[in-house]
Amino acid sequence: MIDGDVWLSWQPELAIDHGTVRGPGRSVLGMTGRRVALVTGGSRGVGRGIATALGHAGWEVWITGRSSDAGGTSGHLPGTVEDVARAVDRVGGAGRAVVCDHWDDAQVDELVRRIGREAGRLDLLVNNVWGGYERLNAGGWEEWNLPFWEQPLELWDAMFGAGVRAHYVTTAKCVPLLLHRPGGLVVTVSMEVGAVHDLRQPVAYSVAKTADDRLALAVAEALKRHGVASVSLYPGLVRTEGVMQFAEYLDMENSQSPEGVGRAVVAVAADADVLAMSGRGWHVADLGARYGIDVS
Numbered sequence: 001m002i003d004g005d006v007w008l009s010w011q012p013e014l015a016i017d018h019g020t021v022r023g024p025g026r027s028v029l030g031m032t033g034r035r036v037a038l039v040t041g042g043s044r045g046v047g048r049g050i051a052t053a054l055g056h057a058g059w060e061v062w063i064t065g066r067s068s069d070a071g072g073t074s075g076h077l078p079g080t081v082e083d084v085a086r087a088v089d090r091v092g093g094a095g096r097a098v099v100c101d102h103w104d105d106a107q108v109d110e111l112v113r114r115i116g117r118e119a120g121r122l123d124l125l126v127n128n129v130w131g132g133y134e135r136l137n138a139g140g141w142e143e144w145n146l147p148f149w150e151q152p153l154e155l156w157d158a159m160f161g162a163g164v165r166a167h168y169v170t171t172a173k174c175v176p177l178l179l180h181r182p183g184g185l186v187v188t189v190s191m192e193v194g195a196v197h198d199l200r201q202p203v204a205y206s207v208a209k210t211a212d213d214r215l216a217l218a219v220a221e222a223l224k225r226h227g228v229a230s231v232s233l234y235p236g237l238v239r240t241e242g243v244m245q246f247a248e249y250l251d252m253e254n255s256q257s258p259e260g261v262g263r264a265v266v267a268v269a270a271d272a273d274v275l276a277m278s279g280r281g282w283h284v285a286d287l288g289a290r291y292g293i294d295v296s
Helices: 004-008 045-056 079-088 105-118 132-137 153-178 201-227 258-270 284-291
Strands: 013-017 020-022 036-041 059-067 095-100 124-127 185-188 229-234 281-283
Touching: 013 201, 036 045, 036 105, 045 059, 045 079, 045 095, 045 124, 059 079, 059 105, 079 095, 095 105, 105 153, 124 153, 124 258, 132 153, 132 201, 153 185, 153 201, 185 201, 185 258, 201 229, 229 258, 258 284, 281 284
Parallel strands: 036 059, 036 124, 059 095, 124 185, 185 229, 229 281
Antiparallel strands: 013 020
8 A cells, every 4th residue: 555655755744725735836737737537548539539539628637557658558559658648738738658467466456656756646536447358359358258168268357357456446546546635536447337237248247347336336325425536437339449459340430539438538527516426327328418518
């Protein structure tokens, strides 16, 4: 667990005035003068879209993933954490790329310590890392659609190990930074199948997404008195690199873009009444209507 005085040591006398925190040479918006977000699993897909949208809104965005310029990609799909950091920079944000395997708790611990040292705060955590699609993205369409008793047990392990557990661990380690001021937010990327089972989806997927929804609710209850919100996010069918491999099998008419999902996250993070939204699952399409934003 992160040691709180590692990241608080630089601010001995904080004063709060109308939402502005001032210390010796520091701002409420962190060391770079920006709000700070961590987007896990951000080298491609929904994570990339969320990171880029936050960049458009001027955030400092820390992006994690295993794919890097130096080490190559973790599979056949394109995208690295450095690619996304550069994209964040291009649209006016400040991108920070960190190679991190969320199976490894020590790497996550060091990641959070770095954010504390170098950014001094964290306003938003987006739990997006998800190992449950790796076999599907590698071409396992038929396997994904098999009866659950014919699917490999590795599918379950990936969804819980590099999905639900990774979300829990990252959230637990980030909480000391999120508690630095009221108004923090945890967004856990889930799926409607967690709330309403879909017979077309694998059993392991349904159970894992249900667990993510329960995690978001339990975290919301635990952090409510500290002024930190926690929500589940339900994207629709999103035109990610992985999904587009199988577009011939899918009805893409009402699909969403990764950037559209990101705009929904930006809107929620900017909502002054976000605590009233806490502990619930929110459909990206409904958020688009709520805030008048294009998610397509």
